[in-house]
Amino acid sequence: MTHAASAIRVPGQLARAATVTSLAAWARKSSGLAPAPVAPDHMFTIAPHSMEAFGGLVKTWAKNPETAPVGKHSVESFAAILDAHGIDYTLPTREGCELREVNVSLAEAGVLELRVPAKKMIEASERMLAESEYPLPSYCADVFPGAAPQIDDNLELHRKRVADYCILNCA
Numbered sequence: 001m002t003h004a005a006s007a008i009r010v011p012g013q014l015a016r017a018a019t020v021t022s023l024a025a026w027a028r029k030s031s032g033l034a035p036a037p038v039a040p041d042h043m044f045t046i047a048p049h050s051m052e053a054f055g056g057l058v059k060t061w062a063k064n065p066e067t068a069p070v071g072k073h074s075v076e077s078f079a080a081i082l083d084a085h086g087i088d089y090t091l092p093t094r095e096g097c098e099l100r101e102v103n104v105s106l107a108e109a110g111v112l113e114l115r116v117p118a119k120k121m122i123e124a125s126e127r128m129l130a131e132s133e134y135p136l137p138s139y140c141a142d143v144f145p146g147a148a149p150q151i152d153d154n155l156e157l158h159r160k161r162v163a164d165y166c167i168l169n170c171a
Contacts, residue, residue, distance in 0.1 A: 033154075036135030039090035042097040042124035047088035048138040054087050062106075069104050078102040096120045107169065115166045122162070129154035 039045045046054045061068035069081055075091065082089055091099050097120055107113055134154045151157055 033133045034131060036132045037128070038135075040092075040125070040128055040135070042092050042094040042121055042128075044092055044099055045090050047090070050087045050089070051137065051139055053085060054082075057085050057087065065106050068106055070106055071104060073102045073104065075099050075102065078104075094124055097124060112167065112169065117162060117166065125158060126155065129158055134158070 038048070069078075073081075079089075097118070105113075134151045134157050136149075136151075
């Protein structure tokens, strides 16, 4: 069973990690920055090869709200849900960012859910971005082949992505 203190729980990711590269690493001019980590140690992440499956699961919950696991869950019980659907993930391990519980909620049309990230997570991301290339999801290269962006300012892009993500209205 996965615990927040464990480094990684992703069957197959360790074998695949060497082949997963960020789109930023592929696109970036020589920057001298290290490649971005596949799974930052301060964030819960879905493995790149499981993103489509996880998106499909979330869409199923949205279309059939009675099937959504709404409410608070222990890390272990939420991990069991993902495991049952064959979704690979990593758990945050950085001190102060360990996952304690998972809260699943259903958005309501006409209501904006503005989600402000935790200070420790923002600071951890800023430190990582000062040393590493910006970790755009690997599926971007599949969706936009040959259209790799030039990322000149990691923190500028980070501010824009935080603005996008905190709204929680992807649908």
